[in-house]
Amino acid sequence: MFSGRIPSSLGNLTSLTRLYMHQNSFEGSIPPTLANCQTLLVLNLSGNNITGAIPRELIGLSSLSIYLGMANNHLTGALPQQVGKLANLAELDVSGNQLSGDIPSALGNCIMLERLCLAHNKFEGTIPESFKSLRSLEEMDISSNNFSGQLPEFIGKLKFLKNLNVSNNNFKGELPKEGIFLNASGLSILGNGGLCGGIPQLSLPPCSNSKAHSSRGLLAPKVVIPVACALAFIIALSCFIVARSRRKPVTSPSHKDWKMGVSYLELVESTNGFSMDNLIGTGSFGSVYKGIIPSDGTVVAVKVLNLQQEGASRSFISECNALRSIRHRNLLKIITACSSIDNQGNDFKSLVFEYMVNGSLDAWLHPIDKQYQSKRLSLKQRLNIAIDIASALDYLHHHCDTSIVHCDLKPSNVLLDEDMVAHVADFGLARFLLEATDNPSQSQTMSAGLRGSIGYIPPEYGMGGEVTILGDVYSFGILLLEMFTGKRPTDEMLGDGISIHNFTELAMPDHAMDIVDPSLLIEGEDADANDDKYRNEIQEKPITNRHDRGRVQGRKLEECLVSVMHIGLACSAISPGERMHMNVVVNKMKAIRDSFMKL
Incomplete structure (x- = not known):
């Protein structure tokens, strides 16, 4: 619960290697004198009330090689070009601020970055071409900004990238079909209305195959007729969807990352009538069944709430509210939810999750x-x-x-x-x-x-x-x-x-x-089993007494x-x-x- 300004005299601690000041109530600006700590490996200022711009002297402190965190403050201005001097940094997190402007291309010099988080700011422009150099990147979160343009194909070539969140921006165009873009569980693209294509699990609209029309041929019959047909098809499809939705008593919690809700009958079919052979666990408020969604063959875990149990409905709401707002590689991912009526006319509520093949x-x-x-x-x-x-x-x-x-x-x-x-x-x-x-x-x-x-x-x-x-x-x-x-x-x-x-x-x-x-x-x-690794290199094996x-x-x-x-x-x-x-x-x-x- 520390408060007040960060003392500029901390810069006198020139042998300091790690400085943790996160989750306090520090305010004011970041003192540039922290850059005097030339051996600093870790700096965490996240979760305070810090204002002002990021000091160029500090963001360019080349000794930072493990972690630099300034998340969840009130920082303003641009991300300085000096960030490119952090060539050995593994993790950079400036999310949850009010930073703005384009992302400096110099950030591509940070070739050792494993995690980059720029989410919940006011950044704009496109993803710099220099990002293709971030070959060590495992996680990138640039969600809730004002980025635009196309998602570059080179992102799909970053072979270590396991989690990519670009949701709530203004990206448009066809989604690449390589690397992370083939992994629906590690990719979040919500809130980018202009995106199309991609793998079927992402449920994006197909991309138009027509090329840009010249102004001279805009009103030509070969253009007008297909456009009119397409509009008619869209209108008819919309009417069909509206009519179908009125027939189905199925709703899904408002999480745009979930697939369209499945019906009660689909869940019955996928679990063989909630057969005991498919039962994989029981919990406080219900049972969990293994299922296979008939439409696409996806193997899932279906959690069926026992609504006779006191607190089960409240548990359903709590779980929906929690899962709609979180996303992490170590949290079980929800696919969809179903709130309907069963064959006996009773209320039915269930959650559908990814199936974990190795159990609990x-x-x-x-x-x-x-x-x-x-x-x-x-x-x-x-x-x-x-x-x-x-x-x-x-x-x-x-x-x-x-x-x-x-x-x-x-x-x-x-x-x-x-x-x-x-x-x-x-x-x-x-x-x-x-x-x-x-x-x-x-x-x-x-x-x-x-x-x-x-x-x-x-x-x-x-x-x-x-x-x-x-x-x-x-x-x-x-x-x-x-x-x-x-x-x-x-x-x-x-x-x-x-x-x-x-x-x-x-x-x-x-x-x-x-x-x-x-x-x-x-x-x-069993440690001596490691001897096997020397069986083809007998002369190289260290001479060490077994005991x-x-x-x-x-x-x-x-x-x-x-x-x-x-x-x-x-x-x-x-x-x-x-x-x-x-x-x-x-x-x-x-x-x-x-x-x-x-x-």
Whole structure:
């Protein structure tokens, strides 16, 4: 809760490498003297009330190589050309400001950029040709600006690009059909009425094949007749669509990124009549079925609400409201929704999601089905999954227009795709943080009952505390301890009155290896399998005693697991004020993973 101006004297800290000042109430302009910190690797000023222009001296600080964040302030003016000096920067985020003008072509010099976020500003013009040099780019968000022109084909050639959001701009013309433009789940093009073509999943209108007409031939019969026919066809098609929509009692929540709503009968057909053979899970307010949409063969997960359950309709609305406003690679993507009437005339509500082929994290941690009993999650997979979950929560807490609290994080609400990438699901209890604070009566209702699942509910909720992002942090901490000990927070083996937090804390650090999931210790013993990589290079193999190598491997494994459990304990601290924020968790978990993988 720091306030006031940022002291210019911070520029005297010339050996400073990381400066985190985000999520405070700093105001005034950014002091140019920060550019005196010539060894600065990370600078995060996001989430304050900073005004004025971005100092050219600072944006050109070439030492910045990890992260530069100025998001969610009140910055004005253009993005300075000096941004091109950030040749080694991995992440640039200036979203949520009032920056304007064209994007400087010099930004293409930042060839190490992995994430670029310029969303929610007043930028205009076209995407610079120099962007074709950003070959390391994995995520680009330029949504909610005033960009125009065509989307360049070279964007499709950026082979590492996994997420592209260009929604709510003025782009027009035919959509490329290469790279990211073939991935509907990683692409958002909403609010660009002039776009056409692209893959069928994007549901864009077809592009006209006719070339630009010269003024001389504009009124020629060969032009007038096709145009008239086309207009007649459009009018007839519109009438057909209107008539059809009046017949169908199907509506869909107003999220332009969702496909057209499916009917109740289509969902019945896709799930074989909601057959028990297709049942893949049950939750607080309904059941989830695997289905295949008849029209295009898409495999989906259909969540059918049990409207007899108290709170189910409210859960449906909460989930729709949450999912309509968020988009992240580690959040389960909704395809459409259905609110209709079933064959018995009863209300019917369902949500249709992407199908996650590898099921839930819970099924992998505590296998019951034969499908999972022969498999186990490696340490690397667990680290990556934990980072995925933390990244999703960091996005919900710190990078949405309004902070969102999930309220029910647990392993069964984490789903794994074919690449074992984690996706956080089930927003039936989610709350927008501003709603909780702006409406006293609602806030009182929210704090009156427990929100979440037993074992993962933060203790302050049980004492009438209000819903906050730190409640999610607690649930994440418990989940993290569960992932690496292999024990549920409600496991009877923990002992009477002993929580998984206390159980872990008592073992730290000397007996940490005594409580970890045994399969991780087996993995450590299998380290000598790495010998295979030298079978074709015998002379190049390091001369290392097998016992010594195993000892080094064991020590590295122990350091990794102890570090992870320390994070789990810090996140699940009894006092909310002692818990880590999720952006800190993401950075620490990535550092732990990278350190372990160097072995």
